[in-house]
Amino acid sequence: MGMFQLISNGGITMYVLILCSILSIAIIIERILYYRRRSRVKREDFMMDIKNQLDRDNPRHAVSMCIGMCKDAATPFANVVCSGLDAHSRGEKEISSNMERSIVIETNMLSRFTTVVGTIGSVAVYIGLFGTVLGIIRAFHDISKTGSGGISVVINGISEALICTAAGLCVAVPAVVAYNYFIKRIDNFVTDMELCASETLDFISGKQK
Numbered sequence: 001m002g003m004f005q006l007i008s009n010g011g012i013t014m015y016v017l018i019l020c021s022i023l024s025i026a027i028i029i030e031r032i033l034y035y036r037r038r039s040r041v042k043r044e045d046f047m048m049d050i051k052n053q054l055d056r057d058n059p060r061h062a063v064s065m066c067i068g069m070c071k072d073a074a075t076p077f078a079n080v081v082c083s084g085l086d087a088h089s090r091g092e093k094e095i096s097s098n099m100e101r102s103i104v105i106e107t108n109m110l111s112r113f114t115t116v117v118g119t120i121g122s123v124a125v126y127i128g129l130f131g132t133v134l135g136i137i138r139a140f141h142d143i144s145k146t147g148s149g150g151i152s153v154v155i156n157g158i159s160e161a162l163i164c165t166a167a168g169l170c171v172a173v174p175a176v177v178a179y180n181y182f183i184k185r186i187d188n189f190v191t192d193m194e195l196c197a198s199e200t201l202d203f204i205s206g207k208q209k
Contacts, residue, residue, distance in 0.1 A: 020124055024117055050066050
């Protein structure tokens with residue numbers, strides 16, 4: 001069968017799966033590019049630069065320079081450090097609260113649209129099975145309506161109906177793999193942000209003493 005014939009035999013379920021596939025692929029590409037842009041700077045090197053800047057300059061100018069470095073880095077952990085440095089003249093509790101809020105904001109940005117991919121990965125198989133059930137029902141209905149058939153007719157109808165199941169698996173498997181990958185990347189980003197928040201608080205506390 002050609003591609004268009006497969007889609008036609010699958011019925012309306014195939015169009016739903018195609019829409020899910022397009023949406024899933026678009027989000028996967030967008031998230032991969034987003035994570036790649038946010039991971040150009042290594043946390044260890046960045047924090048070493050921040051520490052060196054704070055150690056060799058007067059506190060006010062050093063903080064101003066570090067905030068500029070954070071904005072240039074454009075990574076989630078750099079934004080967390082920036083929020084902590086913005087509140088460097090206040091108490092440790094307020095500095096910590098600033099960075100915690102920044103972590104929540106950055107985590108929400110990192111996880112945007114990922115639940116859509118996870119949902120598609122979960123339901124695509126069931127959509128395919130639903131299409132298969134409808135196809136089998138249609139095949140048996142056609143046989144009973146014409147009053148003629150046989151094993152070859154039944155097998156042909158079922159084989160066409162199973163196209164939806166195969167399509168559902170083709171949509172679900174990449175979506176599930178991508179969703180698990182996104183969760184792992186987000187966990188890594190969150191770990192980096194929490195470590196940077198802790199280190200920044202230590203740096204600021206050390207400068208205030």
